Amino acid sequence: MSQLHPRNKQSEVSMAEKIAPGNSQHTNPYRSDGKLYGFVCVVTGATQPVGKAMVAELAGIPRRSLHLRVLKFGFRPLRCPRSSIASQFPNTKVIPYPYHPTSEEATLGLIDDVLNAWGRLDVWTSSTGLLGSPSITSTGPTELLAAFETNAVPAFFALKYAPAAMIKTTTQRGNYPNATPKDVPYGSIVVVSSVAATYGGCWGLSFTMSSHAALGVVRAGVAVLKGTGVRINAVTAGQIDVGVDLEAAGLEELGKGQFPPVARQNVETQKRVVGLERAGRPEEVGRVVGFLASGFSSYVTGAEIRVDGGASVMNPLTVPV
Template structure:
């Protein structure tokens, strides 16, 4: 197909003037976490045909994902949201998920890797096992996305007979890695988290050359302080270490106003909107980018979350 024809095709959804994702089949990991839920909601609002909202296991946070699915089905009845148990650190599970998506829909368009593990806050409390776990959780899912999703994204399909359907006549796709500003700066939470998020950002940067000629883009969202609703009074250190982002309440309101340009912590929905942008045609000429969602903190001074 002539390139000039493909970019003007009404079916080449990334170039839709309205940014809609009609026909798109999406995978979002970490869908039980606040940021993952916000991303699923945003893709549904953009009109995606199907979203695989991935959970870590069949029983993990089932109430949260059930509530999300029910809410989105009511708000966006033409978008099918599928709760899918998926081990993000497993190569085999990644291949099974992609096979299931292709067998059911014949296409894959968006892959959002939204995973995270803070790990211990200090080097003295960090063991080699902790470091391995940080890399497996923060960087390995991004690697699997880069390695296996593009081949599926290059498959074209005629228009299906489901809601919000559209044909896919040109190979394209968008891989979005949700990480932290710790991938750029030091001093955010703990050393294992910083090292592992640097690796995740490395996947994005190396991915540009890897994806040449595929029509697939890869970008990173690096978030700063995001209020994910963690109540420090009821959370122990171990529970905090399992989170995707450091609890915003680690810093006082006075400190936040001093170090964050917008003088507040971010909201999960504000990360979700950036993911929607990177999934849509509004970002059609963006790849290999790191989009910081940190309220300007990293410009004013490298974000440091004290322990």
């Protein structure tokens, strides 16, 4: 019996090496031959500044010898950055898709369309946001539910339905340029939220509560996804300059935004409370999403990566005397 142990152990190691996504010749980002791989990605919220940055980042990944070839994204209303992306990254096929991320039926329809067209799904990014009112006195049940529906429900739908498509494998090349087989089940879900998911005071009650719920989807998702080869992570952003100005819009318009306006903090305040002394840029969020979508983060799941310039570890209430 003892003579069988080394053989069994070797067999187990070999099996682990076979099924580990990082060891697949089609997914390892460190391949020496520099070949590109045919990932299919879905990006939601692509008309928001951060969503646009995510599209650009994912579309540009092949130029850095990672793996992406087909990029679908949901948007509302009907406008998208497809033409500029297509001209900038001709090797990436960008397909606009009229998708409502808070609809369960629309989510299932999008996944069906992706599988019917491409036969695989590899990355799903959920980037939706509704600030709502900054005041509790003007926040009722309807406004509260709307915040949860926009900020947390799309992440829940991604966790519930995307993995079943991500674990599908295919031995045939897809019907698009540079497609590759998918020989192991794997996938990456990235939920983009706010630092309001970890503490209060960023905006109003509904925004904070619903952002916490979005992060809860990620943390609960690790156990849900055990054994699937699918990872789920969160990017929580701090003060990001998305071009919204307090003076240029009324409270109602501001409440429909994805992140609080940077104008809430003047330059002097940013220098005092932000470690890097400035607001962030949408592309700085997009780069972290690109990392979590790629094979470079193959052992990262359930993580919350904070993109806030170090503000959350500062203490803005401390005043030097």
